[in-house]
Amino acid sequence: MRDLCKLFALFAALYIVGCAPKSNYSEGVPDEYREALDAAIDKSSRGEELKKLMEVTPEASRRDMAYLIINMPVADRDTMNLSLLSENVEYAALAKQNYEWTQALPDDVYLNDVLPYYVVDEVRDSWRKELHELFAPAVDTCQTMESAICAVNANIPRLTGVDYNTLREKTNQSPRESMRQGMASCTGLSILLVDAYRAVGIPARFVGTASWHDNRGNHSWTEVWLDGAWRVTEYYFPSKLDHLWFMPDASKAKADDRTYAIYATRFGEADDWFPMVWADETEEGPIEALPKWIGAENVTQRYIDLAYEQYTRHLEAGTHTFLRIAGYKERGKTQHSGDRVAMGVDVFRGTEQMGGGLTAGELRDMNDMFSVLLPKNTEYELRYYNAQGELCKQAVYLGEDTATVEIFLSE
Numbered sequence: 001m002r003d004l005c006k007l008f009a010l011f012a013a014l015y016i017v018g019c020a021p022k023s024n025y026s027e028g029v030p031d032e033y034r035e036a037l038d039a040a041i042d043k044s045s046r047g048e049e050l051k052k053l054m055e056v057t058p059e060a061s062r063r064d065m066a067y068l069i070i071n072m073p074v075a076d077r078d079t080m081n082l083s084l085l086s087e088n089v090e091y092a093a094l095a096k097q098n099y100e101w102t103q104a105l106p107d108d109v110y111l112n113d114v115l116p117y118y119v120v121d122e123v124r125d126s127w128r129k130e131l132h133e134l135f136a137p138a139v140d141t142c143q144t145m146e147s148a149i150c151a152v153n154a155n156i157p158r159l160t161g162v163d164y165n166t167l168r169e170k171t172n173q174s175p176r177e178s179m180r181q182g183m184a185s186c187t188g189l190s191i192l193l194v195d196a197y198r199a200v201g202i203p204a205r206f207v208g209t210a211s212w213h214d215n216r217g218n219h220s221w222t223e224v225w226l227d228g229a230w231r232v233t234e235y236y237f238p239s240k241l242d243h244l245w246f247m248p249d250a251s252k253a254k255a256d257d258r259t260y261a262i263y264a265t266r267f268g269e270a271d272d273w274f275p276m277v278w279a280d281e282t283e284e285g286p287i288e289a290l291p292k293w294i295g296a297e298n299v300t301q302r303y304i305d306l307a308y309e310q311y312t313r314h315l316e317a318g319t320h321t322f323l324r325i326a327g328y329k330e331r332g333k334t335q336h337s338g339d340r341v342a343m344g345v346d347v348f349r350g351t352e353q354m355g356g357g358l359t360a361g362e363l364r365d366m367n368d369m370f371s372v373l374l375p376k377n378t379e380y381e382l383r384y385y386n387a388q389g390e391l392c393k394q395a396v397y398l399g400e401d402t403a404t405v406e407i408f409l410s411e
Contacts, residue, residue, distance in 0.1 A: 025054035028062035036070045045078045053082050057089065064089050067111050071268050073293050080124045088117040091128040095201030098136075101145035102201030108268075109225055113203035116267040119191045120172060120206055120294050121276055127175040131199035134159050139200045149224050152196050153237040162192060164235070171278035187278060189235035190220040197224060205230070206265045207299065210275040210287060213252035213260055214358045216344060218277045221246075223264060230264070230299075232306075238352065242306060245346075245353040248372065251307035255300035258287050262303050263296040270295025314373060321376050322402045323347065324369040327359030327384075330410040338362050341409050345384040347372050354380065359407070369404065376400055386411055 025041075026034050037054075041047045050069060057065045068085060069077065092115045096102045102114065118124060138155050142148040157163055160175075165183035173181075173188035175195050184192065190206050197204035203225035210218050221244065223230040231241040238244055254260040263274050274296035275287055314320040327343035328334050342361035347354045355372035374380065375398075382394040387409050396405050 025051040026062075026066075028059035029054075029066045030063055033063065033066045033070065037066045040070050040077065043074075049082060050077070053085065057086065058093075061089050061093050064092060064111070064115055067268075068115065068117065072117075076118075076124060084117060084124060084126055087126060088128050089115070091132050091199065092201075095132065095199065099139070099148070099201040101148065105203060105225075109203045112267045113205050113225060114198050114201055116198070119194050120187075120265065120274065121279065121291070122172045122174040122188075122191055123177060125174050125176045127195050128199050131175065131196050135196055135200050145202060146226055148200060148202060149197070149226065149233070149241075150237070152200065152202065153193070153233055153235075156193060156196055156235065160192060160196070162189065164189060172276070186235075187218075187220045190222050193222045193233075193235050197222075206274075207232075207262065208274075209250075209253060209262045210259050210277045212246075212249045212357075213254070214249075216358050219246060219249075230302075232303075236351070236353070243310070245355050247303075247307040247310060248355065249357065250303040251311070253300045253303060255298060255304075261298055262300045264299045266295040266297055268295070270297065272296045272298055311373060319375060320373050321398065321400065322371045323374050323380065323396065323398050324371045324402065324404040325359055325382065326369050326404065326406050328406060328408050331408045334406060337364070337366055340364070340366075343384050343407060343409060345370070345382055345407060347374070348381045348383060349375075349378060374398055382407060 026037060029037060041050045044050055054062060054065060065085065068089070095114070096110070102110065105114065117128070135152055135155070138151045138159070139148040142151055160179050161182050162178045162184055163182065164185065166185055168181055168183045168185055168188060169177065171185055171187045173184050173191065175192045178184040178188045178192050190208070194204040194206050205223050206220060207223050208218060208220035212219065221232065221234045223232055226241070232244055233241055234244055250262060253262050258275055263272065265274050272295070273292040274294040275290050276294060277287070277290065279291050280289070325345055327341050327345070328339050329341050333339040340360060340362045343359045344356070345359060346356040354374055357370045359370045360368045377400065378398055380396045380398060382396060382405065384392050384407055386392050392407070392411065394405070394407060396403070
């Protein structure tokens with residue numbers, strides 16, 4: 001009799017389990033996502049928490065949440081604060097509700113370049129709500145995405161209080177880290193700009209190179225999606241999209257060499273990976289040893305083509321000429337190749353950077369000089385550091401013809 005009772009209890013338990021309502025976490029999720037979502041949740045160390053997250057997500061936003069869970073890095077899926085995902089999805093949906101330019105986006109662009117909660121490997125913190133509240137007033141009166149792009153770009157230093165400074169705590173700062181310090185380098189500034197755009201429903205992505213052709217270091221910037229194409233911008237708003245100071249450098253990038261190629265990040269499935277050179281603290285390891293979990297697209301050829309088109313157009317129009325810059329160790333000694341020195345120099349027109357690079361060193365031909373193609377009849381400022389590490393500024397007026405300027409390491 002006791003065994004019979006045990007058997008009855010077992011059957012009752014199985015009946016209860018079989019009749020218990022199944023989790024409805026996938027309701028509202030497109031059929032094509034369900035298998036991948038189930039697989040991602042099953043592989044996670046906290047699958048039940050992810051199911052609950054899906055269940056409490058409004059049905060209208062479950063597709064977005066599912067897309068994030070499917071494509072997010074495994075480490076994030078298993079460890080990050082899930083309330084950040086909820087806030088991210090909520091405010092992405094709010095931007096889509098409020099802005100016609102977001103509503104008009106192709107799904108692929110929205111999912112990969114507006115919705116994501118991170119840019120590269122920065123700390124995962126809460127940024128979307130704060131940046132939405134900061135920038136919504138700047139774009140609410142904009143009638144087009146292009147005007148909204150300009151409004152964000154032109155106002156971001158003032159609204160965030162963040163400026164370029166290499167004294168920042170680290171390279172890959174999150175928006176909150178940069179805003180707390182009031183400073184960031186190009187990587188942190190680009191992360192902040194990408195997130196500011198995304199906060200008001202503008203598709204944006206992080207772009208960069210591990211090194212320029214002359215080995216003077218890496219650089220990062222931003223692209224925005226406008227009228228079906230990716231356009232180039234940077235934290236300090238250029239005079240117009242696609243006209244950045246580094247285009248001459250970009251023209252010398254090498255698509256088949258990961259060190260010198262240009263990559264744009266991608267959140268979803270990607271055929272390549274972004275070389276996060278800041279992850280190598282020694283700065284001496286091989287580039288193939290860098291972390292490979294940030295997806296990317298090799299966009300080098302597009303930059304080469306864009307730079308060549310701009311270069312040709314400026315020369316044909318007769319509106320630009322060359323400023324040639326030679327660097328020497330000390331004034332009065334400029335006759336021999338040994339007198340020359342490789343110096344980093346940036347060219348500004350007011351607050352806008354127009355170019356930058358390295359002057360030719362002592363092993364280069366004496367006729368080989370760093371050259372920048374610039375608008376004619378304009379005053380510029382050269383900025384460089386002397387041997388004492390002091391910032392030097394030198395005013396230069398460029399007229400109708402090519403001009404050569406000398407700068408000195410000793411001064």
